[in-house]
Amino acid sequence: MAGWTLITGASEGLGAEFARLAAAEGRNLILTARSEDKLRALAEALRGCAGEIAVIPADLADPAGAQHLWQKAAIGRRIEILVNNAGLGRHGAFGNGEGWDRELATITVNMTALSLLMKMAIPHMRAERGGHILNVASTAAFMPGPNMAVYHASKAYVLSLTEAVAEELRGTDVHVCALCPGATQTSFFDAADMHGITLLSLARPASAEAVARAGWHAMKAGHRLHVTGAMNKLFAFAPRLTPRGLTTFITAKVMGKQGR
Numbered sequence: 001m002a003g004w005t006l007i008t009g010a011s012e013g014l015g016a017e018f019a020r021l022a023a024a025e026g027r028n029l030i031l032t033a034r035s036e037d038k039l040r041a042l043a044e045a046l047r048g049c050a051g052e053i054a055v056i057p058a059d060l061a062d063p064a065g066a067q068h069l070w071q072k073a074a075i076g077r078r079i080e081i082l083v084n085n086a087g088l089g090r091h092g093a094f095g096n097g098e099g100w101d102r103e104l105a106t107i108t109v110n111m112t113a114l115s116l117l118m119k120m121a122i123p124h125m126r127a128e129r130g131g132h133i134l135n136v137a138s139t140a141a142f143m144p145g146p147n148m149a150v151y152h153a154s155k156a157y158v159l160s161l162t163e164a165v166a167e168e169l170r171g172t173d174v175h176v177c178a179l180c181p182g183a184t185q186t187s188f189f190d191a192a193d194m195h196g197i198t199l200l201s202l203a204r205p206a207s208a209e210a211v212a213r214a215g216w217h218a219m220k221a222g223h224r225l226h227v228t229g230a231m232n233k234l235f236a237f238a239p240r241l242t243p244r245g246l247t248t249f250i251t252a253k254v255m256g257k258q259g260r
């Protein structure tokens with residue numbers, strides 16, 4: 001049975017780029033997100049270069065969403081690549097009492113759904129011919145993030161989970177990789193209300209195509225962790241050398257909105 005690549009958050013941004021990369025290799029694709037119209041438009045654009053393409057709309061903020069998605073995706077299919085890419089965040093102080101709905105969605109999509117899909121995929125892949133899982137984390141994983149506290153905490157979880165499970169899977173034919181991009185040109189900043197943060201004035205965000213390509217190659221090479229770009233590698237490494245309080249103070253400045 002030919003293998004399939006399941007990509008969450010495939011309707012735009014990094015997820016759509018992962019879909020283009022998988023399609024260019026002639027792979028069979030399962031595209032999922034909430035926006036069925038965007039998924040169908042992408043599927044149409046990729047027809048002819050990809051193998052078969054299935055579109056399965058799913059809301060991963062629904063507590064049962066990931067389970068239902070896996071059931072629909074894996075019935076009669078061998079999943080050989082899982083790209084756990086769907087994610088969101090919210091800019092704003094945690095303690096101001098606002099934004100819980102979006103923070104709960106961040107927790108559910110970024111952590112619960114990602115974990116459930118990985119938990120389902122590993123035994124499935126081990127029983128078949130192995131496979132690769134790419135979990136999209138962030139450089140946010142390396143430091144607490146005042147003004148994006150839940151998002152940073154969720155990505156620290158993704159990184160820790162991925163590295164731990166990768167060690168459990170040492171010597172098997174299932175490989176798990178965490179991708180840690182820095183700022184990337186997608187709709188993420190609009191959706192998370194991040195315009196005006198200092199970070200965006202310090203460095204030009206990378207292109208989604210370049211970030212996805214780097215992650216895709218790291219995953220296929222069997223790497224456990226890939227931080228994109230030299231500056232992001234520095235951001236990821238620096239917290240090992242600085243006191244945690246200082247790291248958090250600097251991150252608050254970088255993630256804060258200018259003029260406030």
Ligand SMILES: NC(=O)c1ccc[n+]([C@@H]2O[C@H](COP(=O)([O-])OP(=O)(O)OC[C@H]3O[C@@H](n4cnc5c(N)ncnc54)[C@H](OP(=O)(O)O)[C@@H]3O)[C@@H](O)[C@H]2O)c1
Nearest residue numbers: 009011013014033034035060061087138183184186187188
């Ligand atoms: N952009 C950056 O600077 C950056 C940096 C580091 C890490 N990342 C990570 O990269 C990943 C992709 O983000 P992106 O930058 O490509 O952002 P994006 O353009 O906003 O795309 C987010 C994707 O997640 C999907 N999604 C959001 N909520 C969902 C839900 N409830 N159920 C199912 N799917 C949902 C969206 O599809 P629908 O809206 O159609 O559901 C969309 O396809 C995320 O995990 C993000 O944390 C981004």
